[in-house]
Amino acid sequence: MAKVLTRGILYLFLIIVAATCLIPFYSMIITSTHTNSDIARKLLLLPGDQFVDNYNRLKDTVNIWRGFGNTLFITVISTLINVYFAALAGYGFSKYDFKYRGVLFLVVLGTMMIPGQLGIIGFFKLVNSLNMLNTYWPLILPSIHNAFGIFLMRQFADSSVPTEIIESGRMDGYGELQIFNRIVLPIMAPALATLGIFAFIGKWNDFLTPMIVLFDNNLQTLPVMIASLKSQFTSDFGAQYVGIVISVVPVLVFFSFMSKRIIDGVAAGAVKG
Amino acid sequence: MGSKINKSYYGYFFIAPFFIGFAVFGLAPILYTLYLSFMKWDGFNAPVYVGFANYTRLLHDSFFYQSIWNTLLIWVLSNTPQLILALLLALILNEKFIRGKHFFRAVYFFPQIITPVTLGVIFSLMFDWQTGSINKILMYLGIVHDPVNWFNSPWWSRLIASAVICWQYFGFNMIVFIAGLQSISNEVYEAASIDGATKKQTALHITLPLLRPVFLFVFITSVIGGLQLFDAPLMLGDGPGNTSRTMVMYLYETAFKNFDYSYGAAVAYGIFIVVMFFTAITARASKLKD
């Protein structure tokens, strides 16, 4: 009996926490379907019929789907670059015994300690002098240096990429880069997926950099658009809520299909780290 | 093996992109920021060298100190409940009898993948004192009579900012804890139960000590991340008397709202020193326990 009770309490606890996680999203979806005056006055628990109206007002000012597409584009390209170069360097550190390897690897790890915002003002000036303001280059190119990714990839290469397979690649007359691209990369696929998830989430949520380097609304990313909703629709709460719904729901759908993979990947990455 | 030595210089090519990328997009901006911190530059006129003036100003800047304090407060208020909750949930979900483990894990993890800015906006709307659902519910339930103006109160502002962060990251840390728990081999537990240890004893004397490296990972990431709080708090605002303005928000406001780029650069270095200081303390403290 006591056992049943304890289990009941545990389940109740789990359910309450789960509800706390989901209620804000539920409330947001419901609210987006009501008029401004209802939003201001009433407690809304059930869906209304104003979603399309709210959406139309939003659409007139903010091209939210464009932002979605832009963010997706930037994120996918950056993730690919991030993962590839991290794997390249991680493999390099793992399998080549060059001079100063230890020191250089420490340098790589050291760069992780630098807070991201330290160079932001200089970054802005640099991008300006490189003629890259208002382009995607400053959002994509920095993905080449990802110290955490290198660390992760080196761990994986140390444990799971056999040196013999590289030797046999050399026997077959492959160049070093060919060996990496054709033989090593497929072996590293699980680690690539893990790092890819981290990189994807990180880039998808990137806010400060696009906000300061992009001017053109047609190039702008979703987080920046969401952030500007508040100042653009001061009292049009309906439109603001619709904007948020549009930014969250696709992620929700994607996550519900991919959650197992994502969580396993994160767990694997965290334990390695 | 012989050919490995011959080819080892290839390693430089493989790691070169990282160093080039870092030099251009990481190091150069940092150095340029350092240069700017010794100038006076408002964006309208050419920069002028002013020596340590910006740093002297920073040392006397009570708003900067306040933002450090705010950041630390929000960090403590968000991380304490977050880590406890994450650990508790990890322990529960690690129990064999619990069903729907995957569902719960997924639901708890979900806030993590939502953009912090969006979460900030959602919370600021929920806690809006006129239109927010929180006040509506509290009034409906008769807990309060008049709507509470949350963001007019220093402590509520900080608590809400902390709540957003706690709510966003507890799922992630829970996953990390679960992964840590699962890496403890069953043999350890079996040995413990053969020795007649109770569940509580097992948890206190076996599970927690073995989770130490995982704790360390979670702790250091949350120190580094927590001291750079920006996106979500920015959406919630500065709070009355700037009581929920974090260090990075202060940097952003100085540089990109007041266009005082040069002083902003000095603020950036101030933040860097603060973050290094607390990271060092954390690393030190975790070593001392050994």
Next chain:
Amino acid sequence: MKTTTKKWLTTATSVVLAAGLLAGCGTSNNNNTTNTGDTNAGGNNATTNTGTNNGGTQALSGKLVIWTFFDQVKDMAEQFHAKNPGVTVDVKMFPGDQYQTKLLTALQSGKDVPDIFDLERGYIGKFIDSQFLTDLSAKGGDDLVKDYIPYVQALGRSTDGKLKAISDHSSPGGFWYQKDIAKKYLGTDDPDKISDMVSSWDKIIELGKKVAADSGGKEHLIQNAGDLFDIEAYNTQPWVKDGKLTIDPKWQTVYENQLKIRANNVDAKLPFMSAGWGNALNDGSVVLTSMPAWAGFMIDNKDNKANGKFGVAKTPEGFYVGGTYRGIYSKSPNQDLAYEFIKYIAGTEWQQHNLEKTGNMPGNGAVYEANLDTYKSPFFGEQNILKPYYESVKAMPAIQPDKYGEDILSKWRKAAGDGIANNSSYDDVVAAFKKEVKNTFPEVSVD
């Protein structure tokens, strides 16, 4: 993308150049005087200058890029294009907070810079003395604003008195009220009588007490004690004089009134433009809403249900909120074409159109004069609303913007606003305020 931009810029320049030369052939004799002062224009623009500066009778052509944060500029561009089919006007709108940063960044980098850009009242002071703005006085701009409302033209002038930007509107404010609500609580819906009833803050406080008492605390006379910041903002001395922070003693009286308003339940504590504020305006739970003329979109007018229901009365002192100013980029290759555009929006034709279409009040006094007895706005039925507005904006002191004014004002709002909420003493507010100012502007001396 970069190369194409450059390409069309070159094309556009040559088109304008050609147009200028052609036009110059016909009218070269009457322009030279206006152009001699233009030091900003580069070598090749000097040729252009000889042509396009006159009456606008000749066909203009070319392309202009305008940056703005304001939706209605699109209509402005359309109207201008309709009049000058040879000119394409490309309006780039950047709504929201980040416009200012974007603009400054673009101006610094000098790449992809617009020919004309909008500056909001809130930050025009920071840009007005910069090298980015063309001196319009040198192009004869003073003539464009000779009939202007004094405060409107002054806000477009730099410290040395040169005209750098022009607005096409004024933004007078008044007390808006629903007539039936006013009748119920104030006993009349006549704008003049109501204006008399609220001609001083003391009267407002007394009247507010009565409204609160009559309604059992449900109805409030005004929206927010904070509205006094807007109303007094430009009826007080500038914050910085000779590099020194000065607090107009008037602010103490204002603050004390604000405390009384809050303590006596005169205000509904609803911040300007918040959702609750909008509701109160529409459902009448606040009798008098002080708001600028451009904020009519806040009124819910589905199926014209609000038509004729509103009145507007004068506030104890005249005030304005906001304003959009338009300047020409100093290195724009299309200086003269851009000036034609500025000339168009400063003129009566556009401002008349804008008044009729959007209800935005003109910046040009001549447009006020012409419509004083005839202009009717749907919300206000038969009331001649231009009259109270014109009287109050004409009386506004003409003050040139400076780089501190708006930022320091917002710090005052913050400090005094916190003070009102916590019922702090005036000295505490001043201390908190001084601390903020000192911190943000270390170069301003604060005693």
